[in-house]
Amino acid sequence: MIKRRKVFEFIGEWALKLSVGISLAFLFLFLFLIFSKGFKMLSLSFLTQMPKNGMTEGGIFPAIVGTLSLTLLSMVIAFPLGVLSGIFLHEYGKPIWLVSIIKTSINTLSGTPSIVFGLFGLSVFVIGLKLGVSILSGSLTLAVLILPIIINATVESMKSVPFDFREAAYSLGATKRQVITKVILPAAAPGILTGSIISVGRAAGETAPILFTAATFYIRKLPKSLMDEVMAMPYHIYALMTEGTAPESQVPIAYGTAVVLLLMVLIINGTAIFIRYRMRKRRNW
Amino acid sequence: MKELIKVRDLNLHFKEKHILKSISMDIYDKTVTSVIGPSGCGKSTYLRCFNRMNDLKDAVIDGEIILDEENIYSRAADVTSLRMKVGMVFQKPNPFPKSIFENVAFGLKIQGKMKNKDIEERVEKSLKDVWLWEEVKDRLKDSAMSLSGGQQQRLCMARALATNPEIILLDEPTSALDPRSTNKIEELCVELKKEVTILIVTHNIAQAARISEYTAFLYLGELVEYQETKKIFTVPKDKKTEEYISGKFG
Numbered sequence: 001m002i003k004r005r006k007v008f009e010f011i012g013e014w015a016l017k018l019s020v021g022i023s024l025a026f027l028f029l030f031l032f033l034i035f036s037k038g039f040k041m042l043s044l045s046f047l048t049q050m051p052k053n054g055m056t057e058g059g060i061f062p063a064i065v066g067t068l069s070l071t072l073l074s075m076v077i078a079f080p081l082g083v084l085s086g087i088f089l090h091e092y093g094k095p096i097w098l099v100s101i102i103k104t105s106i107n108t109l110s111g112t113p114s115i116v117f118g119l120f121g122l123s124v125f126v127i128g129l130k131l132g133v134s135i136l137s138g139s140l141t142l143a144v145l146i147l148p149i150i151i152n153a154t155v156e157s158m159k160s161v162p163f164d165f166r167e168a169a170y171s172l173g174a175t176k177r178q179v180i181t182k183v184i185l186p187a188a189a190p191g192i193l194t195g196s197i198i199s200v201g202r203a204a205g206e207t208a209p210i211l212f213t214a215a216t217f218y219i220r221k222l223p224k225s226l227m228d229e230v231m232a233m234p235y236h237i238y239a240l241m242t243e244g245t246a247p248e249s250q251v252p253i254a255y256g257t258a259v260v261l262l263l264m265v266l267i268i269n270g271t272a273i274f275i276r277y278r279m280r281k282r283r284n285w
Numbered sequence: 286m287k288e289l290i291k292v293r294d295l296n297l298h299f300k301e302k303h304i305l306k307s308i309s310m311d312i313y314d315k316t317v318t319s320v321i322g323p324s325g326c327g328k329s330t331y332l333r334c335f336n337r338m339n340d341l342k343d344a345v346i347d348g349e350i351i352l353d354e355e356n357i358y359s360r361a362a363d364v365t366s367l368r369m370k371v372g373m374v375f376q377k378p379n380p381f382p383k384s385i386f387e388n389v390a391f392g393l394k395i396q397g398k399m400k401n402k403d404i405e406e407r408v409e410k411s412l413k414d415v416w417l418w419e420e421v422k423d424r425l426k427d428s429a430m431s432l433s434g435g436q437q438q439r440l441c442m443a444r445a446l447a448t449n450p451e452i453i454l455l456d457e458p459t460s461a462l463d464p465r466s467t468n469k470i471e472e473l474c475v476e477l478k479k480e481v482t483i484l485i486v487t488h489n490i491a492q493a494a495r496i497s498e499y500t501a502f503l504y505l506g507e508l509v510e511y512q513e514t515k516k517i518f519t520v521p522k523d524k525k526t527e528e529y530i531s532g533k534f535g
Binding site: 171174178182186 | 336338341365366367368369372373375377379380381382383391392395396441444445448
């Protein structure tokens with residue numbers, strides 16, 4: 001009997017180890033492939049030069065500029081909107097059944113395939129509001145995409161603030177607004193910030209939402225205003241791999257772009273983890 | 286003895302549950318009054334009526350609590366200014382995750398009327414009042430979370446005292462503390478009653494006997510007996526009171 005239990009114990013433990021091992025193997029294989037094919041492309045000129053000779057030479061500077069501006073602008077739009085909506089839903093929303101319907105809808109929204117957001121952006125921003133294929137349209141579409149993430153991060157972080165703090169603040173004569181702004185939000189800030197920064201990474205990497213709303217295959221100039229179309233890294237990869245005419249020189253550029261994009265997202269998420277770590281160290285409730 | 290608070294026919298419901306049943310009593314100025322009773326008798330809920338903290342939990346309340354000639358449950362009453370007059374310290378020390386200074390200054394800052402210099406003076410005075418000043422004066426900027434449990438609880442008392450309240454409500458303030466810290470809080474109550482009226486809920490009968498002049502015994506939401514602590518502990522009028530203080534149930 002004892003022996004059988006030990007065998008189960010052994011099998012169970014090794015099944016878990018094997019699963020982790022396989023997941024890690026995929027992850028390393030993935031990183032190895034991308035980096036081995038793309039890392040040698042990295043150089044200062046790759047990052048700072050325009051593409052040349054029909055995108056068979058040169059750098060990816062306009063794509064980097066495009067992705068950065070799309071990401072930044074979408075954050076500028078979505079962050080305040082998302083945080084304020086989150087505060088409303090958690091603190092003011094009534095009746096409760098309506099709030100929970102709204103929360104479920106938001107969750108569903110965040111599970112929607114991103115190409116659907118692309119179509120939405122095309123019909124609403126590009127055509128409906130006549131913003132054309134532009135940084136603005138693309139950023140608005142990306143903002144809609146990451147809004148649910150920011151709202152959820154806000155609601156969940158506020159939920160995790162102990163009720164004791166709320167009670168203490170009310171007992172000192174604070175109004176509801178003061179309780180929220182002086183006690184709840186400062187305590188929830190690390191969670192809201194990290195959630196939002198991770199959504200930046202999401203926005204930077206998405207291709208489908210900007211496919212019809214902002215991205216262009218190849219443009220010689222950098223954008224001059226928010227109404228210009230731009231190149232963007234994810235779309236650049238897609239374009240080089242599907243429509244390139246000289247694969248032997250363009251495929252390496254695509255992998256190089258992938259490495260830059262990956263590093264950018266890694267840096268963004270790393271920042272989020274760092275902020276969370278710093279702020280968690282200071283709090284101890 | 287001058288009465289400061291008059292409770293008249295106070296009833297409280299949470300949904301269909303009748304928690305407090307027609308309580309009437311007077312609380313005397315600059316005394317320590319304790320409320321005792323078994324768990325679930327409604328003593329904490331009763332305490333929270335005095336600063337309307339039950340409003341947060343959608344309680345239905347009728348009857349009156351009269352403080353400074355005014356019913357705190359009248360339509361005209363302002364909850365936030367009431368809570369500045371009636372401070373509260375909770376069962377579990379609950380300082381904000383802010384600095385020691387910011388904790389004590391919180392009540393003054395949200396009023397937004399005082400100059401920084403006056404706030405600093407008041408913070409110092411409040412910390413001295415709770416005998417914490419010497420321990421923290423060199424690290425006012427440190428997080429309040431770095432203090433020990435007993436220090437945190439005294440910090441919470443300082444925070445409640447900073448707005449110069451007339452009344453301090455203590456909700457089992459020592460139940461999460463070690464004996465030494467408990468002693469300190471008890472001594473503090475005796476000292477503080479020179480300036481404020483203290484209403485304390487405690488499950489520790491000996492504590493009520495040690496520090497309070499008046500004791501109220503609550504059982505199943507009813508006020509069974511209320512009189513001078515000396516009398517209630519020597520010659521209780523009610524059979525139930527006698528059983529409770531002699532430890533027959535709890």
